[in-house]
Amino acid sequence: MELLKKRISEDGRVVGQDVIKVDSFLNHQMDIALLNEIGKEFKRRFNGEDINKILTVEASGIGIACIAAQYFNVPVVFAKKTESRNLDEEVYESKVFSFTKSKNYNIKVSKRYLNSEDRVLIIDDFLANGCAAAGMMDIVRQAGARLVGIGIVIEKGFQNGGKMIREAGVRLESLAIVESIKNNSIIFSEEKKGENNK
Amino acid sequence: MELLKKRISEDGRVVGQDVIKVDSFLNHQMDIALLNEIGKEFKRRFNGEDINKILTVEASGIGIACIAAQYFNVPVVFAKKTESRNLDEEVYESKVFSFTKSKNYNIKVSKRYLNSEDRVLIIDDFLANGCAAAGMMDIVRQAGARLVGIGIVIEKGFQNGGKMIREAGVRLESLAIVESIKNNSIIFSEEKKGENNK
Numbered sequence: 001m002e003l004l005k006k007r008i009s010e011d012g013r014v015v016g017q018d019v020i021k022v023d024s025f026l027n028h029q030m031d032i033a034l035l036n037e038i039g040k041e042f043k044r045r046f047n048g049e050d051i052n053k054i055l056t057v058e059a060s061g062i063g064i065a066c067i068a069a070q071y072f073n074v075p076v077v078f079a080k081k082t083e084s085r086n087l088d089e090e091v092y093e094s095k096v097f098s099f100t101k102s103k104n105y106n107i108k109v110s111k112r113y114l115n116s117e118d119r120v121l122i123i124d125d126f127l128a129n130g131c132a133a134a135g136m137m138d139i140v141r142q143a144g145a146r147l148v149g150i151g152i153v154i155e156k157g158f159q160n161g162g163k164m165i166r167e168a169g170v171r172l173e174s175l176a177i178v179e180s181i182k183n184n185s186i187i188f189s190e191e192k193k194g195e196n197n198k
Numbered sequence: 199m200e201l202l203k204k205r206i207s208e209d210g211r212v213v214g215q216d217v218i219k220v221d222s223f224l225n226h227q228m229d230i231a232l233l234n235e236i237g238k239e240f241k242r243r244f245n246g247e248d249i250n251k252i253l254t255v256e257a258s259g260i261g262i263a264c265i266a267a268q269y270f271n272v273p274v275v276f277a278k279k280t281e282s283r284n285l286d287e288e289v290y291e292s293k294v295f296s297f298t299k300s301k302n303y304n305i306k307v308s309k310r311y312l313n314s315e316d317r318v319l320i321i322d323d324f325l326a327n328g329c330a331a332a333g334m335m336d337i338v339r340q341a342g343a344r345l346v347g348i349g350i351v352i353e354k355g356f357q358n359g360g361k362m363i364r365e366a367g368v369r370l371e372s373l374a375i376v377e378s379i380k381n382n383s384i385i386f387s388e389e390k391k392g393e394n395n396k
Contacts, residue, residue, distance in 0.1 A: 023311075024311070028276065028285075029274070029310075030274045031273055032264060032271075032272075033271075036268070058256060058257035059260060059276065059279075062256075062261050063261065063263075063274065063276075066228060066233065066264050067264055067268075070234070074230075075227050075229055075230060076228045076261065077227045078257065080226065080257070082257075082280075082299065087221075087226075101280065109226075110221065112221075112222065113221075113226060113227040
């Protein structure tokens with residue numbers, strides 16, 4: 001998605017060897033016009049697929065998923081990371097390791113909002129090691145729902161998440177894939193096509 | 199907002215004395231069509247106000263804020279609750295007590311995304327004791343920005359948050375105000391008008 005790559009190149013900030021900060025437009029401050037273009041692009045790529053629910057995980061996936069959901073006419077469910085007295089007791093739960101936060105946490109979805117009738121599109125802002133995606137895939141599996149595909153805004157192609165998902169035969173659509181970071185500049189790769197990709 | 203009150207009455211679940219669960223449509227699973235009506239209603243109520251940014255707090259405020267932002271044509275900034283290696287070091291920070299989670303936490307906004315030029319609308323899903331709202335108001339104050347108003351989806355009128363905000367002279371627009379919960383049914387009050395309300 002050229003508009004997105006352009007924006008990442010212009011406004012993304014490289015920190016250290018492998019961190020790309022896009023918090024001016026994607027995951028702290030959010031450019032809603034850009035999010036709408038991202039939502040349209042997800043719809044274009046998954047057009048014709050039988051999707052009745054979008055699953056994401058708090059926090060930075062939520063805005064992207066909600067804007068995208070408008071183009072699919074489906075509800076969004078977000079997996080919760082934090083303990084809350086208000087969450088149902090009956091939940092699907094999966095353990096996720098966060099490299100950004102250097103700790104394990106559990107993600108949870110109430111059993112009320114995901115079941116074997118659902119055809120799920122997972123959406124998230126970043127795919128790096130794939131831990132959050134694997135946790136959501138695990139929850140979809142526990143629910144007996146059908147995983148239609150995964151839509152990612154920025155994939156770090158030099159980390160293992162994309163490979164893990166594609167090798168699992170899951171359709172993955174990443175709108176921008178970063179191949180490498182060299183001398184503070186971000187190099188994008190062409191899209192990788194998994195077996196299930198069209 | 200009648201559509202919202204109707205939905206709360208039909209699909210909200212009362213737990214114990216004072217918890218209203220609306221996680222089937224607002225803050226775990228999200229009905230995006232309803233969120234659009236909520237966004238339009240915020241725009242109707244704050245129409246003509248000079249707003250250039252919407253501030254919310256993760257996680258459940260984000261979806262509501264992003265959908266609403268489409269009607270204001272402004273970006274959203276969400277305050278972060280969790281520690282992250284990726285957050286800027288220069289932040290506005292405020293301590294918030296969560297009754298739901300029974301603990302204190304800090305909310306943070308990077309200084310890059312809020313400054314004295316900003317005219318801010320705060321949006322959140324719930325207003326109860328007003329701790330999260332007070333934290334966001336504190337951050338707006340620290341930034342030297344102008345707080346135009348606060349838009350809340352569901353205010354618990356029997357708790358102190360609304361009173362605190364109205365007495366501070368801040369314009370508060372709550373789309374549904376729950377006056378009390380009796381025998382598992384939710385009773386709404388008429389809208390309270392603060393001094394600054396139109």
